[in-house]
Amino acid sequence: MSTNADPVDFDPPYLHPEYRSTVLRAPRRPPVNLPDEWFHHLAGPVFGRVLVGPTDHDLTVQHAGEPIGERMIVTGRVLDSDGRPVPSTLVEIWQANAAGRYVDPGDDHPAPLDPNFTGAGRCLTDAGGRYRFLTVKPGAYPWRNHPNAWRPAHIHFSLFGPELSSRLVTQMYFPGDPLMAHDPILSSIADARGRERLVARFDLDTTEPEWALGYQWDIVLRGSRATPMEA
Amino acid sequence: MAETPTPSQTVGPFFGFALPFPDDRCAVAADTPGAVRIEGQLLDGAGEPVPDGLLEAWQGDQFARSGTDREGVFHFLVRKPDAGPDGQAPHLHVTVFARGLLRHLTTRLYFPDEELANAADPVLGLVDADRRATLVARDDSGVVRWDVHLQGEEETVFFAV
Numbered sequence: 001m002s003t004n005a006d007p008v009d010f011d012p013p014y015l016h017p018e019y020r021s022t023v024l025r026a027p028r029r030p031p032v033n034l035p036d037e038w039f040h041h042l043a044g045p046v047f048g049r050v051l052v053g054p055t056d057h058d059l060t061v062q063h064a065g066e067p068i069g070e071r072m073i074v075t076g077r078v079l080d081s082d083g084r085p086v087p088s089t090l091v092e093i094w095q096a097n098a099a100g101r102y103v104d105p106g107d108d109h110p111a112p113l114d115p116n117f118t119g120a121g122r123c124l125t126d127a128g129g130r131y132r133f134l135t136v137k138p139g140a141y142p143w144r145n146h147p148n149a150w151r152p153a154h155i156h157f158s159l160f161g162p163e164l165s166s167r168l169v170t171q172m173y174f175p176g177d178p179l180m181a182h183d184p185i186l187s188s189i190a191d192a193r194g195r196e197r198l199v200a201r202f203d204l205d206t207t208e209p210e211w212a213l214g215y216q217w218d219i220v221l222r223g224s225r226a227t228p229m230e231a
Numbered sequence: 232m233a234e235t236p237t238p239s240q241t242v243g244p245f246f247g248f249a250l251p252f253p254d255d256r257c258a259v260a261a262d263t264p265g266a267v268r269i270e271g272q273l274l275d276g277a278g279e280p281v282p283d284g285l286l287e288a289w290q291g292d293q294f295a296r297s298g299t300d301r302e303g304v305f306h307f308l309v310r311k312p313d314a315g316p317d318g319q320a321p322h323l324h325v326t327v328f329a330r331g332l333l334r335h336l337t338t339r340l341y342f343p344d345e346e347l348a349n350a351a352d353p354v355l356g357l358v359d360a361d362r363r364a365t366l367v368a369r370d371d372s373g374v375v376r377w378d379v380h381l382q383g384e385e386e387t388v389f390f391a392v
Contacts, residue, residue, distance in 0.1 A: 010238040012333040021241075021331030024276040025381045031337075031391040032358055042324070045289035050252050083234045094249030104245035106283070120249035156243060158250065165392040169328055169335055171240040185240060188333050194238045220234040222392075 010194025018184035020145050042164045047090045050122070057123035059095075059135040067117035069098025069136025071212040074172070074200065077129045078159060079220045085129025086166075086221060092158040093133060095119045100139030100153075109141050134212065140179055152179035152186065161221040172217050173199045239335070242328040244283045247298055257308040258293035269340065269368065269375045270306040273299050273327065276382030280304075284329040286379070288340070290322070311342060320348035320355070327379060336389045340377050343370045362388050 014026035055061050060071065074093075078086040096102045096119060099111040103118050117136065125131050138153050154171040161167065173180055180186055180195070189195045197220075206214025259266050269288070273281040280303025287296045290312040297305040312321045320341055327336040341349050349355055355363050365387045368377035379387050 008235050010235060012238060012240070014333060016333060019241075019331070019333070022333060023331075024279075025281070025329060025331035026333075027336065027386055027389055028276075028382055029386055029388075031389045033391045034354060034357060045287060045294040045324075046292050047294060049255075049258075049294060079234060081234050081236055092250060094246055096245075102245040103248045106247070107245055118248065156240075156246065156249075158242075164324060164337070167326060167335065167392075168237060168239060169242050170237055171243075185333070188240075189238050194235075197235070197237050198240065219237045222236045 008191070008193070010189055010191050010197060012188035012190075016184065016188040018146075019188055022188075044160055044163045044166055047160050050090055050092075052090070052122045052124055056121055057131075057133050059093075059117065059119060059121045059133065062118055063116040065116040067097065067114050067136050069114075069117070069139075072135055072137045073132065073206055073208065073212050073214045074135060074155065074217060075130065075132040075206060075214070076200075076217040076219060078125050078131060078161070079129060079218060080161070080166070081220060081222055083220075085125070085127075086161055087125055087127045087129055089125050089129075089162070090158075090160050091123050091125060091131045093121045093135075093155050095135065095138040095155045096141055096153075098136050098139050100141030102141075107141075111139070111141065137174070137213075140177075145184060149184075150179050150182070152177040152183050157219065159219060159221060161223065163223040166221040166223045168219070168221055170219075171198060174215070175199055175202055239333060241330055241333050242285060242335070244330040246285060246328075247283075250285060250296065251298060252296070255296040256306055258288070258295040259308060259310045261308060263310055265310050266308055267311050267375050268306060268308055268373075269323075269377060270304065270371075271368075271377040271379060273303045273305060273329070273379045274381065274383075275331075278383065281329050281381065284327065286328070287326045288323045290324060314348060318351055318353055320345050320352040322352075322354075325379075327381075329381075332381075336381075337392045338379070338387055338389050339366055340375075341367045342375065343368050358388050362386075 097114045101111040200215040200217035203216045273284040284299040295307045323340045
């Protein structure tokens, strides 16, 4: 029995009827298990074609003026399941503006767009596995999943990591948001400890005085460098 | 000390302004010898197109990303990969993201002109015979056509990763 085995799996199920869009999109058959050596530890996608510009980590400087909203630093470490830093991996984020409106043309929420905010960022983790974004706090917004449905404020994250199994798309939430308790997407994670893993921690030490609030959020990817890689 | 992985959440509907990048559908330049166009439709359990999906295809040094359009159509331009290790037929790894998918899905695309290699492929061999066809694309006048069914009678085979 390896000590590296995942202690708990907090991932949500595919089918979670409270989140209506799962009903026709969740596969109904169980996924096919394959022997590790054929699948699990294959090297992941080579994302070098996704260019990361020098200011892509700063969502407040992508336009002529500054975006409206609570200026915010979001930073943390990307770790493998052995707790070791994952360096040089791509982190992509996207979010609504401070009013809870996405730039996406599909978003018809009648809240104002901000001409100085797109809400998309990219960076690579440093040698210590650390990422860092400067942005503004996203607003909550309504959606049509059920009557009076509101998404808690969140930032979408996409990460690659070194293996096929380490690919992760998830969402980061903010501590104390009362909407979290009513959100069927977050609540799809049955275990409260799993939900807590998606909530950033306000950190006064990360906060820059008279400039921006600081949040820390560490991300653990599946897989580890200790596992053998297929040639 | 083992760490529990951060749980997954859906990509949601509004990633189209953020995740695409220039020429993201083309893992190789259009004039690359051996380049093949892969085209398909992402469909839900009612057989309706999924217009807000995102697929990624990769193999070795190739990586491509394609959103789906209003008709659920995605496409990639890739160099057809060589046969893999352990007797594996040429294939691409494909991940599928969409609103309504709380976790992404992982599958494989096999090529229609590799009948013998596909028949001997150890991964296809682990899949129920009546579902193997969901992983094998078909030739459509030079385009490699491969639809992904999230659910339903023709549900695509997905793999636990």
